Amino acid sequence: MCVTEVKRQARAERTRASLLRGAREVFEERGFLDAKISEICDRAGVAYGSFYTHFADKDAVFAELIDEMLRGLLTVMRAEALNGDGPEARIARANRAYLRAYEKSARLMAVFEQVATFSPAMRETYLRAWGVFYDRQERAIRGWQEAGLVPADIDPRTAAVALATMIGRTAYTWFVLGRPHEDGDVDQLTRLYCRAIGI
Amino acid sequence: MCVTEVKRQARAERTRASLLRGAREVFEERGFLDAKISEICDRAGVAYGSFYTHFADKDAVFAELIDEMLRGLLTVMRAEALNGDGPEARIARANRAYLRAYEKSARLMAVFEQVATFSPAMRETYLRAWGVFYDRQERAIRGWQEAGLVPADIDPRTAAVALATMIGRTAYTWFVLGRPHEDGDVDQLTRLYCRAIGI
Amino acid sequence: MCVTEVKRQARAERTRASLLRGAREVFEERGFLDAKISEICDRAGVAYGSFYTHFADKDAVFAELIDEMLRGLLTVMRAEALNGDGPEARIARANRAYLRAYEKSARLMAVFEQVATFSPAMRETYLRAWGVFYDRQERAIRGWQEAGLVPADIDPRTAAVALATMIGRTAYTWFVLGRPHEDGDVDQLTRLYCRAIGI
Amino acid sequence: MCVTEVKRQARAERTRASLLRGAREVFEERGFLDAKISEICDRAGVAYGSFYTHFADKDAVFAELIDEMLRGLLTVMRAEALNGDGPEARIARANRAYLRAYEKSARLMAVFEQVATFSPAMRETYLRAWGVFYDRQERAIRGWQEAGLVPADIDPRTAAVALATMIGRTAYTWFVLGRPHEDGDVDQLTRLYCRAIGI
DNA sequence: AATGAATGAGTGTTCATTCAT
DNA sequence: AATGAATGAACACTCATTCAT
Incomplete structure (x- = not known):
C-alpha cells in the first residue's frame, strides 16, 4: 500500500x-x-x-445515513448515563439529552420514521433501535426498584417501554410534526416520568 | 326524480x-x-x-376511509366518556376503549400513519385527530385538578399531550409493529398514567 | 355484449x-x-x-410474432403434403415450399435465430418447431422404407434430422446470410436429399 | 531493451x-x-x-478468442486431410474430426454463433470460416468427380455447401442445443453424405 | 503497465388519470 | 353511470469505457 x-x-x-x-x-x-x-x-x-x-442502491445510502445517525444518538445517550446522581436527575438529564439529540437530527428522523413505515428492512432497524432504548431504561428502573426507590407494583419492562415511547414520540411530535412547545415542557415530561414510576 | x-x-x-x-x-x-x-x-x-x-383520485378514497375510521373511533371514545366514575376508573376505561378500538382498525391505522408521513393533507388530518384527543384529556385533567384530585404543579395541556401520546403510540407499537404484550399491560399503562398526574 | x-x-x-x-x-x-x-x-x-x-413486455410481442410466423410456415408445409406423388416429387415440392416460405419470412427468421441464441424461452420454441419438421420427415422416410423405396440401413430419424437440418440451414444461409444461389440449386438440394436416402 | x-x-x-x-x-x-x-x-x-x-474493447477480446479457436479447428482439419485413402474413409475421418473438434470448443462456438447473429464483423468472420470449409470439400468432391467416383450431375460447389452445412449444423444441434445422439450417428451422417454425392 | 475511481448515456416498465363510447 | 382502452411522464440502475495517478 x-x-x-x-x-x-x-x-x-x-x-x-x-x-x-x-x-x-x-x-x-x-x-x-x-x-x-x-x-x-x-x-x-x-x-x-x-x-x-x-x-448498491438508494436504500443502501439511506441505511448508512440512518446507522450513522443512530450511532450518534446512542453515543450521546451513553455519555449521559455515566454521571450517577439520583434517579430524578438522571431521568431529567437523559430526557434533555435525548430531545436535544433528536432535534439535531429531526429532519432525518422524519424520513427514518417514514421509511420504517413501508420498508421491512428499515422497520427492523427501527425496532432494534427502540429495543436498545427500552433496555437501558428497563435496567435503570429495575435498579431503582431493587434499591427501593420505585414501588414493587411497577413492572420495569412495561414502564420502560411506555415511558420511552412517551418521550420518543413527544420528540417526533415536537420536532417533526412541529407541535409548539416551551423549554419548561421538558421538566413537565420528566415530572410525569418520575411520578409515573413513583419517584 | x-x-x-x-x-x-x-x-x-x-x-x-x-x-x-x-x-x-x-x-x-x-x-x-x-x-x-x-x-x-x-x-x-x-x-x-x-x-x-x-x-377524484387515490388520495380521495383514502381520505374517505380514514374519515370514516376516525369518526368511528371518536364515537367509541365519546360513548366511554359518558359514564362518570372516579378518575382512575375513567382513565382505565378510556385506555381500554382506545386500545380495543385501535386494534380493530389497526391495519388501516398503519396505513394512516404511513400516509401522514408524506402527504401534507393527511398530516393535517392526523394532527387534527390527535388534537381532539388531547383536548378531551386536557379537559378531564383540568377538571380533576380543579377538583383537587391532581396536584397544581401539573400542566394539564402538557400532561394530556404526553400521556395521550404514550397511550396512542403504545397502541401503534402493539398492533401495528406487533410488539408482544399481555392483557395486564393495559392496567400497568393506566397505573403509569394515573401516577404521572398524581392520582 | x-x-x-x-x-x-x-x-x-x-x-x-x-x-x-x-x-x-x-x-x-x-x-x-x-x-x-x-x-x-x-x-x-x-x-x-x-x-x-x-x-406484457418486449419478449411477449416477439413471441407472438414468432408463433404467428411458425403457424404460417406449418400451414404451408401441411398444404404441400396433401398431394401424393412419388417420393422424389414430394421431396422436391416440400423443399421448394419450405425455401419459398422461409424467404418470405427471412427477416423475422433472422431475428428468431438470434433470440433463440440467448433466450431460453425462445430456444424452447425453436427446438419445438424443428421437432415438428423432423417428425414429418421421419414419418415420410419411414413410410418409404416400409414400401421398400429406401434401403434398410438408413435410420429414418437420423436421416430426417440431418437432411431437415441441411435444408433448414441452407435456407438460413441463403436468405439470412445472403449467400448467392440460383434457382437450379433447389434441384441440386433435392437430388442430394434423395440420393442420401437411396432414392 | x-x-x-x-x-x-x-x-x-x-x-x-x-x-x-x-x-x-x-x-x-x-x-x-x-x-x-x-x-x-x-x-x-x-x-x-x-x-x-x-x-481495445469487449469485441476485440472476443475476436481474438474466436480467431484462436478457428485456427485450432483448421489445424485439426488440415491434419486429417493429409492421409489419403478412398473418398468414403476420408469423409468419415473428416466428419469425425470435425465433430470431435467442435465438441471440444462447443461452448465458445455457441457464443460465436450468437455474436455472428448481431455483429457484422463477427458475421464476416463466420462467413469466411465457412468459406474455407466449403472450399476444401468442394475441391475434394471436384477431384472425385474428375476421377469418375462422383456422377457428373452433381455440382461440386452446391453439394459441398449443402453437405458441409448439414455436418456443421448437426454439430451445433448436438453440442450446443444438446440434442441427444449416439456414436453410430456419425456413421449414418457419413453414409448420407457419401450417398448424396453418389459414392 | 497497472490500478480502480469516475463517467453518463441509454430504456424498459409502471400506473394514475383521462376520455371516447 | 359504466366501461376499459389510451395516454405519457417519470426514474433507478447497468456497464463499457476513460483517465488521473
Whole structure:
C-alpha cells in the first residue's frame, strides 16, 4: 500500500462523503420517495454513475445515513448515563439529552420514521433501535426498584417501554410534526416520568 | 326524480360502496404506495374507469376511509366518556376503549400513519385527530385538578399531550409493529398514567 | 355484449394489430436487441404506454410474432403434403415450399435465430418447431422404407434430422446470410436429399 | 531493451494471457451479452482498468478468442486431410474430426454463433470460416468427380455447401442445443453424405 | 503497465388519470 | 353511470469505457 493507493482511496473517500452529504440533504428536503439519485449526485458534484460506485442502491445510502445517525444518538445517550446522581436527575438529564439529540437530527428522523413505515428492512432497524432504548431504561428502573426507590407494583419492562415511547414520540411530535412547545415542557415530561414510576 | 333515477342512484351508491370496500382491503394489504387502482376495482368487481366516477383520485378514497375510521373511533371514545366514575376508573376505561378500538382498525391505522408521513393533507388530518384527543384529556385533567384530585404543579395541556401520546403510540407499537404484550399491560399503562398526574 | 362493446374491442384489436405490425418492422430492421419499444409505438402510431395495454413486455410481442410466423410456415408445409406423388416429387415440392416460405419470412427468421441464441424461452420454441419438421420427415422416410423405396440401413430419424437440418440451414444461409444461389440449386438440394436416402 | 523491459513485457504477456483465459470462461458461461468486463478482470485476477491496456474493447477480446479457436479447428482439419485413402474413409475421418473438434470448443462456438447473429464483423468472420470449409470439400468432391467416383450431375460447389452445412449444423444441434445422439450417428451422417454425392 | 475511481448515456416498465363510447 | 382502452411522464440502475495517478 503505497502513497498512491492511499491517495486513490482518499479520493474515493471524498466522493463517498460528498454523496452521503448530498443524500442527507435530499432525503431531508424531499423525503425518501421523492429523493432522486440524480439530485443527490448533483448536490455531491459527482457524476450520476459514481453513485453506484459507492452504494448498491438508494436504500443502501439511506441505511448508512440512518446507522450513522443512530450511532450518534446512542453515543450521546451513553455519555449521559455515566454521571450517577439520583434517579430524578438522571431521568431529567437523559430526557434533555435525548430531545436535544433528536432535534439535531429531526429532519432525518422524519424520513427514518417514514421509511420504517413501508420498508421491512428499515422497520427492523427501527425496532432494534427502540429495543436498545427500552433496555437501558428497563435496567435503570429495575435498579431503582431493587434499591427501593420505585414501588414493587411497577413492572420495569412495561414502564420502560411506555415511558420511552412517551418521550420518543413527544420528540417526533415536537420536532417533526412541529407541535409548539416551551423549554419548561421538558421538566413537565420528566415530572410525569418520575411520578409515573413513583419517584 | 322518476323511478329510474332513483334506481340509478342506488346502483351508483352500491358501486361506490364496493369501491370503498375494495380500497380498504387493498390499502390494508399493501399499504398506500403499493395499492393500485386497478386492484381496487378488481376487488370491487367494478370496471377500471368507474373508480373516477366516484372518487377524484387515490388520495380521495383514502381520505374517505380514514374519515370514516376516525369518526368511528371518536364515537367509541365519546360513548366511554359518558359514564362518570372516579378518575382512575375513567382513565382505565378510556385506555381500554382506545386500545380495543385501535386494534380493530389497526391495519388501516398503519396505513394512516404511513400516509401522514408524506402527504401534507393527511398530516393535517392526523394532527387534527390527535388534537381532539388531547383536548378531551386536557379537559378531564383540568377538571380533576380543579377538583383537587391532581396536584397544581401539573400542566394539564402538557400532561394530556404526553400521556395521550404514550397511550396512542403504545397502541401503534402493539398492533401495528406487533410488539408482544399481555392483557395486564393495559392496567400497568393506566397505573403509569394515573401516577404521572398524581392520582 | 352490445354493439358498443364490439366496437371497443374492435378498436383495441386495431391498436394491437398496429403494434404487431410496428414490432415486426422494428425487429426486422434492428434485431431484437436494438429494437426499442418507443420506436414500435411510433411506427404503430400509438402512445408509449399503450404497448403495455396489449403486451406484457418486449419478449411477449416477439413471441407472438414468432408463433404467428411458425403457424404460417406449418400451414404451408401441411398444404404441400396433401398431394401424393412419388417420393422424389414430394421431396422436391416440400423443399421448394419450405425455401419459398422461409424467404418470405427471412427477416423475422433472422431475428428468431438470434433470440433463440440467448433466450431460453425462445430456444424452447425453436427446438419445438424443428421437432415438428423432423417428425414429418421421419414419418415420410419411414413410410418409404416400409414400401421398400429406401434401403434398410438408413435410420429414418437420423436421416430426417440431418437432411431437415441441411435444408433448414441452407435456407438460413441463403436468405439470412445472403449467400448467392440460383434457382437450379433447389434441384441440386433435392437430388442430394434423395440420393442420401437411396432414392 | 534492458532486462527490466523484458521483464515488463513478460509481465504484460502474462496479464494478457490471464485476461484471455478469464474472458473465455466468462463468455462461455454467460454468452457475449451478459459477459461483463469486470467479471473477466476478476477471473483474471487483474485490476479492472487493465483490460483496456491489452484490448481495445469487449469485441476485440472476443475476436481474438474466436480467431484462436478457428485456427485450432483448421489445424485439426488440415491434419486429417493429409492421409489419403478412398473418398468414403476420408469423409468419415473428416466428419469425425470435425465433430470431435467442435465438441471440444462447443461452448465458445455457441457464443460465436450468437455474436455472428448481431455483429457484422463477427458475421464476416463466420462467413469466411465457412468459406474455407466449403472450399476444401468442394475441391475434394471436384477431384472425385474428375476421377469418375462422383456422377457428373452433381455440382461440386452446391453439394459441398449443402453437405458441409448439414455436418456443421448437426454439430451445433448436438453440442450446443444438446440434442441427444449416439456414436453410430456419425456413421449414418457419413453414409448420407457419401450417398448424396453418389459414392 | 497497472490500478480502480469516475463517467453518463441509454430504456424498459409502471400506473394514475383521462376520455371516447 | 359504466366501461376499459389510451395516454405519457417519470426514474433507478447497468456497464463499457476513460483517465488521473
